[in-house]
Amino acid sequence: MEEAKALSQALGGPRILFKRDDLTGVGLGGNKVRKLEFIMARALAEGADTLIVCGGYQSNLARITAAMAKRAGLRVELVLGGVPGEPRLRQGNLLLDELMGASVTFVETVPRWDFGDSLEQVADKVRAQGHVPFIMPLGGSGPEGMAGYIFATLEMREQFAAQALKPDRLVVGIGSGGTYSGLSLGVLNTDIGYRLTGISVSRTRDYLLESIPLAARHGATELGLTNAPVAADLDIHDEYVGEGYGTLTPASAEAIRLVAQAEGVFLDPVYSGKAMAGLIGLIRRGHIGRDETVVFLHTGGQPALFAYAAESLLTGARP
Numbered sequence: 001m002e003e004a005k006a007l008s009q010a011l012g013g014p015r016i017l018f019k020r021d022d023l024t025g026v027g028l029g030g031n032k033v034r035k036l037e038f039i040m041a042r043a044l045a046e047g048a049d050t051l052i053v054c055g056g057y058q059s060n061l062a063r064i065t066a067a068m069a070k071r072a073g074l075r076v077e078l079v080l081g082g083v084p085g086e087p088r089l090r091q092g093n094l095l096l097d098e099l100m101g102a103s104v105t106f107v108e109t110v111p112r113w114d115f116g117d118s119l120e121q122v123a124d125k126v127r128a129q130g131h132v133p134f135i136m137p138l139g140g141s142g143p144e145g146m147a148g149y150i151f152a153t154l155e156m157r158e159q160f161a162a163q164a165l166k167p168d169r170l171v172v173g174i175g176s177g178g179t180y181s182g183l184s185l186g187v188l189n190t191d192i193g194y195r196l197t198g199i200s201v202s203r204t205r206d207y208l209l210e211s212i213p214l215a216a217r218h219g220a221t222e223l224g225l226t227n228a229p230v231a232a233d234l235d236i237h238d239e240y241v242g243e244g245y246g247t248l249t250p251a252s253a254e255a256i257r258l259v260a261q262a263e264g265v266f267l268d269p270v271y272s273g274k275a276m277a278g279l280i281g282l283i284r285r286g287h288i289g290r291d292e293t294v295v296f297l298h299t300g301g302q303p304a305l306f307a308y309a310a311e312s313l314l315t316g317a318r319p
């Protein structure tokens with residue numbers, strides 16, 4: 001947990017702290033490490049020796065799963081998808097996947113997150129080789145992934161107590177929604193007491209207001225928790241998505257530059273840059289008060305910076 005004084009000042013308040021989940025320590029870190037601790041435990045308990053994970057070409061989950069699988073002595077199969085015509089740069093996360101020697105299957109996905117039966121096909125290949133596959137959910141966002149963010153809530157509760165902090169709000173990006181779901185279970189089942197604000201990086205608010213309560217209720221049941229959110233509990237914003245998943249917006253490029261220049265901290269173009277664009281936009285709109293104490297959960301993802309054009313990151317030029 002780090003104070004971001006210069007950023008707070010640049011924005012004219014509120015007090016901002018960064019929860020540095022980009023520094024979670026394995027394979028260049030990110031929020032997925034917390035999810036994977038629990039997902040891998042389930043895979044091992046089920047006797048699996050090969051993790052199958054899907055994501056985009058610049059998937060952070062795939063990169064971190066490959067790194068954690070190496071550390072745990074497991075095999076890994078990456079299934080990376082993109083819409084037709086999408087560039088597939090051997091840079092950023094994909095380069096790191098290659099450096100780790102991960103086995104990669106590329107598929108065209110229409111719509112973007114529809115992997116069809118490609119995961120089952122890879123699982124069949126793994127079985128034919130005499131191994132035991134475990135297919136991870138999209139975004140690592142089942143109940144196990146949520147458990148990671150319930151424990152993160154407990155960790156932050158201790159950090160707040162140690163520093164005599166009483167944050168009013170936590171702001172986080174939303175992709176598949178697992179991190180936000182876990183954090184919302186954390187809010188409703190502990191006395192952490194902050195408001196949880198989610199910034200979508202791809203999906204519509206309407207979609208998330210339906211899918212997150214469903215997923216979180218399932219997570220609560222599996223994890224034996226009493227409380228789960230309904231749509232009215234959620235503060236979710238989709239006005240910072242821009243043209244869609246992975247596309248820079250003028251606001252996200254500005255957010256990346258502002259945080260680098262104020263704090264020497266790097267955000268990423270797909271998730272934390274848009275989440276920060278949301279935090280800045282909501283302060284400017286008055287949705288987040290200038291007298292608040294806000295924790296920004298930095299979920300990582302910086303390797304993807306290197307797969308983006310310098311011009312658009314540095315000047316905000318249209319990519």
Ligand SMILES: Cc1ncc(COP(=O)(O)O)c(C=O)c1O
Pocket residue numbers: 030031032060061139141173174175176177178179180268271272299300301302
């Ligand atoms: C860097 C980064 N931040 C945020 C997220 C979003 O997390 P979730 O999918 O749990 O909403 C992801 C997921 O891919 C990510 O890689």
